[in-house]
Amino acid sequence: MRSMIIALVSIVALFGGTTFAEAQDATTEIFEFVDGNDDGKVEQAEIVHHVVLIFIGLDLNGDGVLSPDELVDQDPVAVTASDTDGDGQLTLEEAIKNRLQEFNEADADGDAGIDLDEAKRSEG
Ligand SMILES: [Ca+2]
Ligand SMILES: [Ca+2]
Numbered sequence: 583m584r585s586m587i588i589a590l591v592s593i594v595a596l597f598g599g600t601t602f603a604e605a606q607d608a609t610t611e612i613f614e615f616v617d618g619n620d621d622g623k624v625e626q627a628e629i630v631h632h633v634v635l636i637f638i639g640l641d642l643n644g645d646g647v648l649s650p651d652e653l654v655d656q657d658p659v660a661v662t663a664s665d666t667d668g669d670g671q672l673t674l675e676e677a678i679k680n681r682l683q684e685f686n687e688a689d690a691d692g693d694a695g696i697d698l699d700e701a702k703r704s705e706g
């Protein structure tokens with residue numbers, strides 16, 4: 583099971599051109615980056631917001647689907663995990679669904695937000 587913070591790391595890595603290893607050393611910065619309204623929690627809306635932005639950025643031909651050639655730079659394990667219908671392509675729905683699933687797994691106290699403690703705990 584991949585953790586929430588891995589999801590956040592891959593999100594930020596896409597944006598910043600940071601390598602995966604570099605990003606993993608910076609849990610707090612990543613957290614603050616994704617926490618768009620600075621309330622100390624990452625909410626579902628903030629996750630969806632980032633997924634949509636990333637999706638648009640990756641969908642080079644603008645057909646609303648991420649095809650294998652648009653996913654070459656992504657972690658293949660993450661891509662496979664997100665590709666629920668196994669057709670080798672990612673729809674926005676698949677991308678969001680997978681992130682929200684990770685969100686729910688990381689949200690230990692069920693308050694619909696991931697605080698920094700939960701993010702760090704989900705790392706292990
Ligand atoms: Ca927030
Ligand atoms: Ca596409």
Ligand SMILES: [Ca+2]
Nearest residue numbers: 665667669671
């Ligand atoms: Ca698919």
